[in-house]
Amino acid sequence: MTVPISPELSTLVDRVRAAHADRTPLEVRGGGTKAFYGETPSGRVLDTRAHTGIVSYQPTELVVTVASGTRLAELEATLAEKGQGLAFEPPVFGPEATVGGMLAAGLSGPARASMGAVRDHVLGATLLDGSGELLQFGGEVMKNVAGYDVSRVLAGSLGTLGVVIDVSLKVLPLAPATATVRFAMDEATALARLNEWGGRPLPLNASAWWDGTLLLRLRGAMAAVRAAIALFKDAGGEVLEAGAGAPFWDGLRHQTDEFFAKALLAVDRGVPLWRVSVPQTAAPLGFSGEQLIEWHGGQRWWCTATPPAQVRRAAAAAGGHATLFRAKDKSPGVFTPLSPGLAAIHRRMKQSFDPAGIFNPGRLYPDL
DSSP states (O other): OOOOOOHHHHHHHHHHHHHHHHTOOEEEESSOTTTTSSSOOOSEEEEOTTSOSEEEEEGGGTEEEEETTSBHHHHHHHHHHTTEEOTTOOOOOSTTOBHHHHHHHTOOOTTHHHHOOGGGGEEEEEEEOTTSOEEEEEOSSTTOOTTHHHHHHTTTOTTSSOEEEEEEEEOEEOOSEEEEEEEEOOHHHHHHHHHHHHTSOOOEEEEEEETTEEEEEEEEOHHHHHHHHHHHHHTTOEEOOTTTTHHHHHHHHHTOSHHHHHHHHHHHTTOOEEEEEOOTTOOOOOOSSEEEEEGGGTEEEEEOOSOHHHHHHHHHHTTOEEEEEEOSOOTTOSSOOOOHHHHHHHHHHHHHHOTTOOBSTTSSSTTO
């Protein structure tokens, strides 16, 4: 399929080709709401926000194709009109957040453990590569697997492989029933119970533990949610009034709740915020500072002054890795250093898609 060339897209193509010719670094940017994430951006700004609009939307097929410069809020409002949404709940850090930035950052919200990550919902994408050529991967249906893995790789690439022009996403109907259950329990007990409940056929959509309180979000069919509520009441849970849990889950998704508000203040004082990804069954990590756990134990946010090398050793020992999510000092490296084999794969991919190295240089790793 030939990609229609609008004036806005033509401008992007021309700028990339010119940058390729004289090897001018470009900072690919949408709304700029995630500039804090990853290594420090550099290069001349290539703003994608003029390339906007929903290319196609097929509610009955549960698929939408949208231009990268489209505001995420606009996409979600359109889906909501049809009773649908993005099941992976991408965080929105400001009104200017774009769909392209969502894909490039690859960040997912509270439902990630049960509904999958951004990449799991990507069906296809159009990419403007480093030589100014438009490449298409995947399609608009799950059975179209041509280039499927390539489009998924764009999730979390932070714009280092090219400029996302549009992306096709799987969408899902909004759940008919939602409830929030609260428990008072310590970290070790919460992790054990989450592991136990995770092995049962329960509509457990999201979870969060902080400061001695475990919250569960149930989503699904009315009968399934009612049955789970009865089970959790018997286990000592308190069911919040209808709608009372929504502000908390929204705050957790968009990182505006109390934990993250405190973390931002700590970051200003020089204490970094770490995002530690470990198996859900991993034991408590035991750092000093404040911790919030979500994804049924798989994602552990730590606002801690523990030395970076110690944080990364502990994460690796638990079978995971640690990302320096927010920090004044990024000298320890934002992302876990790659093994020689993985580093070689990254370099080959970068060379294939961006041979002149113009896109977001150093944004993932300083030497990439």
